[in-house]
Amino acid sequence: MSVSFHIDASIGGARKGRLVTPHAELQTPVFMPVGTVASVKAVPQDTLEELGAQIILGNTYHLYLRPGVEIVRRMGGLHGFMSWPRAILTDSGGFQVFSLSQLRKVNEEGVTFRSHLDGSSHVFTPESAMAAQIALGADIVMAFDECTEYPADRERMRASMEMTARWAARSKKYFEEHQWDVPWSHVSDLEFQVSSGTAPRNPRPEARNRTAERRSAQPPGAAVPRNPESTQSLFGIVQGGMDRELRRESAERTVAIGFPGYAIGGLSVGEPRELTREIVESTLEHLPKDQPRYLMGVGTPEEIVEYAGLGIDMMDCVLPTRAARHGLLFTSEGKISIKQARHAQDSGPPDPKCRCRVCQRYSRAYLRHLYASNEVLAQVLNTIHNLAFYLDTMQRVRHSISLGEKTRFLAEVWSQPKA
């Protein structure tokens, strides 16, 4: 009882679907804003809802170090802690351990690492990474993997891929034994009620039907009443470096273990974009067509359209939020740097085709002034626009797929000049 996935329309490899999670039904392909430490930087949760964010991503590594998963668990998991009623996905912590922490040591058991915050020593194993993600309580959680560095030789890529496969099996075993420990689960509710003497004999037997009725009337991604029998879903991750054959083997081994969805990890780690595309395309051939497929950590607006066109259903990237904080805006006219002097007297909106609240209200001149003055509002407004642009781009991709017109797909969704 976790996620279910339904494909409503497709063109070539691209598909428009619905991913039903415990907290929300997502329209796919979906872009997931990154909320690293239980915060999409500079944007409050009500604004994310208004922008149409259906699901956000949290980083287990960061939340494990601060504030610590036990605090989040006691607050009802991330949903309760950050007051976000829609869907959440957490990564396994593997990528951040490999990219941020110091003095890491990897062996069969797991990874010993030092915190980038205070140098304290910690261990992530597949089991402890799953325990952390269960306590955080996201709708979708990820198997603990090793992100292979780039470049790497074939021997190294193979050893790393095989470790990820063994860790995937351990992640699944631990998850299946402990999934009812999730802070919002029916069973953990009942255990609490039994221990406190308040357990009802038959807890909310009508809830499932009510859930189905309410879902049909909601906007995309809106929170729905949760089925009391639902729990988290664990997705597997395909690794294998930049080697197509190792990627095929990784996909087959991960599918053999069996997950309700699959991610392609270990890309956008410094390799050329053509190689990313080649690996994505070849890996997709070995993943089940009727299950959700998640490409981790990409990309530019052009890339998310391109990957959706190949048949990717879920994507996340820090680019729209991080670029915004550096004064870079994605627009229908290409990428612009708002700090440039040429915007100083420009009374026009950041993007004349954008319907977001920033473009409806403020000028490029004002945004440039805020950025030059180092005002906090610059980060807020730039980020809201960039997220609106990404989410709107994905909305147009979904619309285009539902129209079923291949020729219009890439032409209209991404007709803007390349930045």
Ligand SMILES: [Zn+2]
């Ligand atoms: Zn805008």
